[in-house]
Amino acid sequence: MRALYDRAAALARLYGYRYVETPGFEATDLFARTSGETSDVVTKEMYTFEDRRRRSLTLRPEGTAPVMRAYLAEMQEQPSPFKAYYLTRMYRYARPQEGRYREHRQFGVEVFGAEDPGADAEVIAVGDAYLRGLGLTQIELQLNSIGDEVCRPAYREELLAFLRANRDRMTDEHRDHLEDNPLRVLDCKDEACRAVAKEAPKIIDRLCDPCRSHFDGVQAGLKDAGLSWVLEPTLVRGLDYYTRTAFEFVSPGLSPQQATLFGGGRYDGLAEVLGGPHVPGVGFGMGLERVLMAIAQEGLGVPEEPGLTVFVVGVGDAGRARALDLARELRAAGVAADTAFGDRPLKAQLRMADRAGARYAAIVGDRELEGGSVTLRRLADGEQEDVSADALTTRLGGEGHAG
Ligand SMILES: [Zn+2]
Numbered sequence: 001m002r003a004l005y006d007r008a009a010a011l012a013r014l015y016g017y018r019y020v021e022t023p024g025f026e027a028t029d030l031f032a033r034t035s036g037e038t039s040d041v042v043t044k045e046m047y048t049f050e051d052r053r054r055r056s057l058t059l060r061p062e063g064t065a066p067v068m069r070a071y072l073a074e075m076q077e078q079p080s081p082f083k084a085y086y087l088t089r090m091y092r093y094a095r096p097q098e099g100r101y102r103e104h105r106q107f108g109v110e111v112f113g114a115e116d117p118g119a120d121a122e123v124i125a126v127g128d129a130y131l132r133g134l135g136l137t138q139i140e141l142q143l144n145s146i147g148d149e150v151c152r153p154a155y156r157e158e159l160l161a162f163l164r165a166n167r168d169r170m171t172d173e174h175r176d177h178l179e180d181n182p183l184r185v186l187d188c189k190d191e192a193c194r195a196v197a198k199e200a201p202k203i204i205d206r207l208c209d210p211c212r213s214h215f216d217g218v219q220a221g222l223k224d225a226g227l228s229w230v231l232e233p234t235l236v237r238g239l240d241y242y243t244r245t246a247f248e249f250v251s252p253g254l255s256p257q258q259a260t261l262f263g264g265g266r267y268d269g270l271a272e273v274l275g276g277p278h279v280p281g282v283g284f285g286m287g288l289e290r291v292l293m294a295i296a297q298e299g300l301g302v303p304e305e306p307g308l309t310v311f312v313v314g315v316g317d318a319g320r321a322r323a324l325d326l327a328r329e330l331r332a333a334g335v336a337a338d339t340a341f342g343d344r345p346l347k348a349q350l351r352m353a354d355r356a357g358a359r360y361a362a363i364v365g366d367r368e369l370e371g372g373s374v375t376l377r378r379l380a381d382g383e384q385e386d387v388s389a390d391a392l393t394t395r396l397g398g399e400g401h402a403g
């Protein structure tokens with residue numbers, strides 16, 4: 001997980017995003033307002049509790065609303081656009097299943113203050129670069145535009161009329177409750193709903209001119225960045241503050257319930273829901289446990305934290321004292337080095353070196369002390385060389401710090 005975090009942070013910085021951290025819990029109202037009072041998140045999945053003064057608080061179930069709240073409260077003077085990333089834990093009381101954890105980790109990015117379709121394309125490119133950087137290749141980018149407050153209301157009516165006419169074909173709760181949120185039927189995973197959704201009118205054909213040209217701009221930006229995508233008209237997000245771009249990265253190798261690696265999109269109306277000014281925004285939140293599943297599914301290795309460069313082995317009292325000195329020198333020079341605590345036999349120390357994942361063991365015994373040298377053993381193949389103790393740091397400094 002540390003390696004996943006490190007890669008995410010490095011990538012985000014590469015694109016000019018800055019780290020943002022928000023509290024682990026917030027006023028329940030923040031999530032109730034932004035996730036929708038009737039949404040699954042609010043009605044079934046939040047960890048909500050009262051504090052000692054009977055205020056209702058909720059463990060953070062998602063990242064965008066807290067970042068926007070913090071931005072509106074304290075960061076509006078930041079240069080615009082405000083580009084931020086987070087790496088943090090989320091809490092959802094969902095039915096436990098593979099790849100879904102009640103406490104899970106997310107890498108997310110948000111861009112506030114940019115209306116331009118270039119921001120949407122960049123956010124998508126960051127997500128794509130992250131997955132591909134881990135070696136994943138079986139990923140598909142699905143894209144849609146869900147319009148805005150100008151073109152969506154008419155579409156919604158048209159969709160509702162279509163769904164009413166097809167109500168008999170549905171078998172789940174949508175049969176009786178489609179009026180609440182007809183768009184939800186489009187991304188329902190139920191087979192019957194999916195069959196209906198396939199034939200439903202597509203919002204993409206009914207966008208107003210500004211939405212159309214924004215969507216064209218996003219696609220031009222993606223093309224420019226060398227990405228390919230498929231248009232997915234049933235990809236929607238069910239709340240009014242979501243606008244225009246909606247996207248998902250899916251792994252066709254995983255089961256339909258788990259296929260979505262992550263999703264994101266534009267939320268130009270969010271700041272106003274929180275009582276702020278108009279702040280256009282776009283971003284994504286990526287569950288890292290799901291990413292690990294995709295890595296396993298493609299038979300790839302989980303990235304590891306960079307290991308130890310050298311384990312310094314000291315034999316005898318004088319050898320151990322020298323080993324401790326050498327370890328200090330190496331660390332001061334930025335070489336990852338470790339050594340044993342207390343007196344251990346040579347073999348036991350070499351086993352420790354192996355278990356620590358060190359690339360080298362540097363052995364200091366009586367013979368080496370006399371000659372002012374160390375025996376440097378490459379643990380992968382046992383190859384040994386005598387290196388002058390003074391030259392050890394220089395010799396290993398060139399090994400870099402990668403695992
Ligand atoms: Zn359904």
Ligand SMILES: [Zn+2]
Nearest residue numbers: 148151208211
């Ligand atoms: Zn529109």
